[in-house]
Every structure is written in structure tokens, then in C-alpha cells.
Amino acid sequence: MSTTAPRTEFSASAKVFRSLVESRRAVRRFTAEAVPKAVIQECLELAMLAPSSCNLQPWSFHVVRNPDLLQQLQPVCLGQSAAKAPLIIAVFAHSNTWEQACADVLRLWPEPAVPKAIEHFYKNSAPFQYNQGWLGWRGLLKRQMVRLMGFRRPVMRTPNSLEQMRLWAVKSTALAAQNLMLAFQSHGYSTCPMEGFDEKRLKQVLPVPKGAIPVMLLAVGMPGERAVYNPRLRFPLNQRVAWH
Template structure:
């Protein structure tokens, strides 16, 4: 069912409030035994799915792991990191380069107005399927790479994704935005999180049922921060190191 986001007269959070929330978010590696309510997790996941994403195809999925036995089996998969061992919940964040076709159809079927605008219908029935379809064995992607080289000699063109590897990158970029939304939402509820990229992908698939083409982007540990959950003071390089003003 389509979720409608109503226009609200309430003013958004101030820059100071947003800065405080972002500054308070730290990667917490030790959690207490306090449970995380399902209602909190659901709200955070809903906010995660409001993240901006490519062509609104929402190429992500999430697995919320609460079962104690599954959590225990994931400890060695996560290299026995303290964040995984002490978390009450682990959320597996998956990029889904394989769901674009289904998403195109769902957007048309679930459009939140009585009529789907013709440009929208045309995009999701013709343009997007051509753009994201790589064909059997990636052969269509090979053709498109040749095509954009020729057409790109005369005008700007969309040059990617035109391979299965580029599709994976395409999905991961949007999914990472959703993961950040999720962690900030967790922080806003008074809980803490830690993104875990250190895990054994092969063993992860032995413990959890993961679609073959899905890309595990990260596991997010969630819980109530313990007193010594943050190990070190924050270090960030000066802005001038990474920003160029043109």
C-alpha cells in the first residue's frame, strides 16, 4: 500500500537541532540489555525508506534480526565485534540491484493520485526498463556501453549503469543513504547504533536467507548505549582537506 506523506504546516527542525542530532550519533560498540521496542524499529525503518534514491526505485531491503539464537550465530560472522555481541538487534541492510523491474510496475500500480501522469507512465514502462536492464549474461549492457559512446560524442547522456557491476554500485549508493536515515532515526529515539562492515559475506549467507543478487551493505547494531559504549573521542579531518569551492 502506498504511504502518503502529507503536507505539514509544522516547521522543520532547526539547523541547531539537526546539528545536535548528527553530532550525538556515535558508533556505539557496547550496549545494555535493554530491549528495543518493535514500534521504535518500525518507525526508524519507515524513516529509512524516505531516503532519496535513484529514480525512486528504492533498491533496498532490510532484515531485522532479534532471535537470540540467530544473533548468537552471527557473532563469529561479524568477527566477534563487541557491537554485534552486545546488541539486542542487528539490522541487515541489503542493496537490491535485482528489484528494479518489480519497482517500476509497483510505482505505476501504487501511484498516489487517481491518474498516473503520462510522462511518469512512459518513464517506468519504457525509459527505466531500458536503462536498468542488462539482458542475459549482461549482453544488453555491452550494447548500451557501445551505444552511449557513440551518442555521447554529440551530447550528454546517461552512461551508467550498463553492467551488472554498475547495477550493484547503483543500488548500494541509494541503500547507503537509507542506512544513514535509519541510524539518525535510531538516535532520535534515544537508542544507539553501530554500522558494521566487518563481516564474512559467505558465512552471512549461510546463517540468513539472502536473495542471491542482493548485496549486503552493512549490519547495523542497535540498542541502548552502555556507559562505555563509545571507545574514543571523535576525530574528523579539517573541512579544507576534502572540500573545494568553485
Template sequence: MSRFAAESSCLPATPDALRALIEQRRAVRRFLEEPVPDAVLRDCLEQAVLAPNACNLQPWSFQVIRDAELRRRLGPVCLGQNAARTAPVLIAVLARPDTWRESCAAVLDQWPEPQVPEKVRHFYERTAPFQYNQGTFGLRGLFKRALYGVVGLRRALMRQPNSHAEMRLWAVKSTALAAQNLMLALQSHGYATCPLEGFDEVRLRQVLQIPRRAVPIMLLAAGRAADNGVYNPRLRFPLEERVSWH
């Protein structure tokens, strides 16, 4: 546990404190030159990976870019956006649909008790591999879709993911949860963020040497907000237009 986590564990979490933190978070487009300390970045990344995720397979990875030259090269990759050009740190948030096999083994190897429960071992040795292995050219996934179509006539069952495209979606959902944790953690330390989805993925892969099957879902700019960092007042649509009650 980090020093920051140890200190915060003594503080009660209140709805008002959480609301204040969420309301403070804005997408900041301009940053000061002040660097973000490595200890803060590590603490925030530790909080990021506490995010809920599918089957605890933690299908994410992060590349923390502090080097000035590398950040300069990423400016054009991010289409010249001010957030990318001025932030003292950029974090590439990657979804990893390709790491499920290693993660299944890691869960069993790193289980936090002396004995792995038999149900847990069975899940990660049998159930999860059946669920997430899509086979060469996705042929195994094609077979599973047909199987689920028949079995699903009689009972409810988990039908996805059963294609490489659905594996990407599976990983992106969990990674997005971790990214939100990361933004709120940085906000709690007084650092602003801007999630950047506007970038040239081909050039991003060339600059950062991203693994072939990893999915870059955002570049997160982080740092102290400049006075002119927030461009516009916040706008959210009325809740009644987006929520149904049953």
C-alpha cells in the same frame, strides 16, 4: 503515519536540532541488554525508506534480527565484534540491484493519484527498463556502452548503469542513504547504532538466507549505549583537506 511521525510532524526542524542529532551519533561498540521496542523499530524503518533514491525504485531491503539465538550465531559471522555480540537488535541492510523490474511495476500500481501521468507511465514502462536491464551475461549493457559512446559525442546523457557491476553500485548508493536515515532515526529515539562492515559475507548468507543477488552493505547494531560503548574521541580531518570550492 506512525504515532511517532505524527507527533514529530508538529515540531519545526531547525539547523541546531539537526546538528545536535548528527553530533550525538557515534559508532557504539557495547550495548545494554534493554530491547528496542518494535514500534520504535518500525517508525525508524519508515523514516529510513523516506531516503532519496534513484528513480524512486527503492533498491533496498532490511532484515531485522531480534531472536537471541540468531543474534548469537551472527557473532562469529561478524568476527566477534562487541557491537554484534551485545546489541539487542541487528539489522541487515541489503542493496537490491535485482528488484528494479518489480519496482517499476509497483510504482505504477501504487501511484498516489487516481491517474498515472503519461510521462511517468512512459518512464517506468520504457525508459527505466532500457536503463536498468543489462541482459543475459551483461550483453545488453555492453551494447548500451557502445551506443552511449557514439551518442555521447554530440550531447550529454546518462551513461550508467550499463553493467551488472554498475547496477550493484547504483543500488548501494541509494541503500546507504537509507541506512543513514535509519541511524539518525534511531538516535532521535535515544538508541545508539554501530554500522558493521566487518563480516564474513558467505556465512552471513548462510545464516540469514539472503537472496543471491542482494548485496549486504552492513549489519546495523542498535540498542541503548553502554557507558563504555564509545571507544575513542571523535576524529575528523579538517574540512579544507576534503572540500574544494569552485
């Protein structure tokens, strides 16, 4: 049996998307040209459209344009050249905002009445899933419960600890960060995602919300000279894909 789908004639939007994704590279040298606020706003709106677990949107973005703050972020980013960008967006994941988010979903529901099933989900199911209790004691109990229940039927086994909640938040936030990068790319601006930074020192420069997990700092701007360091390298598709 063939392991690949036959290549068909792709739609115009599929071609546009391919060229957008292909054109994005990690850019490490930027010009000083500022990114217009309207573009930043639009890209953030597109980041917000990313899917998230139970639609709880466990992310936040700190937009840094102030030259003094940008200067201070350079050593925080270990002096790497991408950090000399005219715009840096710090992307945070939040494992502790789910309760407020459940309330907000019900408060902001975009129909005159919140459907009963939705109300039940955000008032009961989601809190059961995400409340790990003080120091994670509930999570510990849930892990034992789930292990027993799992003998009889399929069960959702995570997140059932504070650490798993962090992973839970980071997963959705990374999707928002990717939306953000592609959005800037579509406006002709380049980006470099950075995890090479000092988390502790970041808190001395930005008012990082309590419990926030800095997922990445996104450098944004117009590409400068020799902006991309290396040719693109990706592993062969068949090395990373299993078809069943």
C-alpha cells in the same frame, strides 16, 4: 573571494538536526535492553523515506531480534563487540528488483491516474537504463552506444553493466541506512554500522534474498559502558571541500 558562507542565525530545526548528527557515534558496547518494536517500526519507516535513484527503493532490511539468531551472527561479524547488540538490522541492496519496482511505482501511484510521462518513464526509459541483459550483454552494447552518442551530446553513462548496477543499488541503500541510524539516534538508541562480517556465512544464518548485496549490518541498542572507543576525528573541511 571568501570561500565560506557567512554564518547566519540558524533555525531551531537546523540546530536540532546538528545536535542529532553530532550526537551519533559508532557505539561498540550495548546494554541488553531490548529496542521496542514500535521504535524499530518508526525508524524503518524513516529509512524508507530516503531518496533513491528513480525512486526504485532498491533496499531491504532484515530485523534480527531472535536471541539464537543474534548469537549466530556474532561469529559472522568476526566476533566484534558491536555485534553483541540486542538488535541487528541487516541492510541489503538489490540490483535485480528494478523491474518489479517499476511495475510497483505504477501500481501504487498515489493519484487516481498515473500521469502519462510517469507511465512512459517506468515502462520505457527506466527499463532501457537498467536492463543489462543476460550476463550483461545489453550493458555492453549500451556502453558502446553511449560512447558514440557522448561525442555529440551529454549522456548518462552508467549504470551500463551488472557491476554498475550493484553500485547503483548500494548508493541509494547507503542513504537509507544513514536515515535508519539517525532515526534510532533521535529515539535515544545508538548504532554501529558494520561491514566487518563474512558475507558467505551471513547467508547460512539469514535467508538472504537471491542477488541481494549485504551493504552493512547495523547494531542497535542502548549504549553500555565505555561504548565509544575513541574521540571523534574528522579531517579539516577545507581538505575535502572545493568551492566553485
